[in-house]
Amino acid sequence: MRKTSEELSQLCRNLNIDTLWSWSRVHSYMNSKYEYFLKYIKHIREDNDNCAYAPLGGIAHETLEKFYGNEITYDQMYDEFDTGWMLNIDIVDLKFNRNDKAKNDSIKNKYKQNLDHFYRHHKVLKSDENNKFELEKFMLIKFRDDIYLQGYIDVLRILEDGSYVVGDWKTSTIYKGKKALDECGQLVTYAIGVHQLYNVPFDKIKIGWNFLKYQNVTVEQKNGKKKVREIERCKLGSSLTSNVKTWLKHFKYDEKEIDDFIVKLVDSNSIECLPKEVQEKIEFNDCWVYVELTEELVNLWTNTIVSNIDEINAKTKEFNETNNDKLFWDNEESVKSQSYYYANLCGYSANLLLPYKQYLEKLEAEKGGIDLLSDTKKSYDAGTSNEDMDLMNSLLEGILNG
Numbered sequence: 001m002r003k004t005s006e007e008l009s010q011l012c013r014n015l016n017i018d019t020l021w022s023w024s025r026v027h028s029y030m031n032s033k034y035e036y037f038l039k040y041i042k043h044i045r046e047d048n049d050n051c052a053y054a055p056l057g058g059i060a061h062e063t064l065e066k067f068y069g070n071e072i073t074y075d076q077m078y079d080e081f082d083t084g085w086m087l088n089i090d091i092v093d094l095k096f097n098r099n100d101k102a103k104n105d106s107i108k109n110k111y112k113q114n115l116d117h118f119y120r121h122h123k124v125l126k127s128d129e130n131n132k133f134e135l136e137k138f139m140l141i142k143f144r145d146d147i148y149l150q151g152y153i154d155v156l157r158i159l160e161d162g163s164y165v166v167g168d169w170k171t172s173t174i175y176k177g178k179k180a181l182d183e184c185g186q187l188v189t190y191a192i193g194v195h196q197l198y199n200v201p202f203d204k205i206k207i208g209w210n211f212l213k214y215q216n217v218t219v220e221q222k223n224g225k226k227k228v229r230e231i232e233r234c235k236l237g238s239s240l241t242s243n244v245k246t247w248l249k250h251f252k253y254d255e256k257e258i259d260d261f262i263v264k265l266v267d268s269n270s271i272e273c274l275p276k277e278v279q280e281k282i283e284f285n286d287c288w289v290y291v292e293l294t295e296e297l298v299n300l301w302t303n304t305i306v307s308n309i310d311e312i313n314a315k316t317k318e319f320n321e322t323n324n325d326k327l328f329w330d331n332e333e334s335v336k337s338q339s340y341y342y343a344n345l346c347g348y349s350a351n352l353l354l355p356y357k358q359y360l361e362k363l364e365a366e367k368g369g370i371d372l373l374s375d376t377k378k379s380y381d382a383g384t385s386n387e388d389m390d391l392m393n394s395l396l397e398g399i400l401n402g
Contacts, residue, residue, distance in 0.1 A: 021149045023186045026305055029312055034355050037328035038348055046347030052094035053345060057171045059084035060212060064169060068135050077119040098344050113234035114213035123286045130160040139193035143306050153190045163204045166190045170209040174230055175289060184291045188301040191293055202298060208290035218283040219243045230287050237269040247278045330355040
């Protein structure tokens with residue numbers, strides 16, 4: 001059960017603080033200072049609310065919560081998600097890509113295939129007297145006497161060996177390497193909360209995401225070793241053709257039989273069409289991706305969160321005195337790096353997100369041979385990258401005029 005606004009307000013009074021922060025609020029500032037300004041300082045309502053990702057992510061979470069809360073059965077998860085899909089995509093027509101119908105349809109089809117497959121093949125979390133878990137676990141995390149964050153862990157597991165796993169259901173593209181380190185701030189924040197609440201050392205805490213659109217696929221090699229790959233669920237069949245051919249040849253199937261099996265494998269996106277001896281060489285699991293929780297990582301995110309909150313408070317105070325929105329202005333480099341987000345995911349249009357609007361207007365001017373920043377003429381080729389111009393051509397009409 002989530003805390004009410006009154007309960008959160010009471011927490012603030014008990015802790016003698018003005019603001020009880022959330023990860024989403026801090027991350028909003030880190031992602032776009034001006035978006036934060038519109039949402040949390042000016043309290044302006046979003047005017048571009050046709051993005052599919054957030055509503056579908058919410059439905060995906062709610063479906064799992066209902067299953068693990070014994071409100072629906074395993075077999076009912078698919079129908080539960082499908083109903084939410086129908087309401088948001090088929091009826092309301094929310095978009096995955098606001099500016100390109102072909103790309104929108106492609107993303108939509110793959111997204112649905114991936115999530116349908118997840119709800120039919122989800123590996124249920126183990127629960128017994130030695131392995132326990134809790135969904136939507138409320139956490140209160142202290143960073144400083146005047147800085148607290150609150151939030152909810154998607155799934156907190158307590159394993160037989162006494163270790164804790166902070167888990168997050170994720171409907172996004174998979175994180176790997178540096179991307180995983182860049183995106184693990186929320187998990188690290190909750191791990192700090194687990195450390196504080198249960199007095200458990202950090203080396204007994206794991207953090208990770210379950211990427212719903214993917215599976216961890218373990219394939220036995222001819223030498224007996226096993227190799228694990230993360231494969232998008234809608235591409236399982238096509239991604240396993242080489243491994244399957246190897247084992248079909250090993251078991252002495254002829255070329256025609258192998259070709260027939262491969263066609264069925266790709267068409268069905270399932271290994272159930274294959275001989276049992278080949279199926280036994282392949283194992284499927286949910287795609288859990290973990291990040292090692294080190295002292296360095298804890299300190300990095302602690303400092304990042306505290307410094308950003310201090311910066312927000314300082315800018316907010318100055319804005320209240322000066323009414324200068326430039327205090328929260330996103331620079332051009334930041335806007336450029338976030339262009340896809342602003343175009344397809346952000347809840348504010350360019351009409352309100354002024355740094356983004358300025359960036360698009362600059363691209364439009366450069367397309368016509370005018371550099372607004374230097375107020376001088378220059379050629380199209382010299383001034384703008386192909387990437388920028390492709391973006392501008394596909395976005396400008398719908399965003400600036402819409």
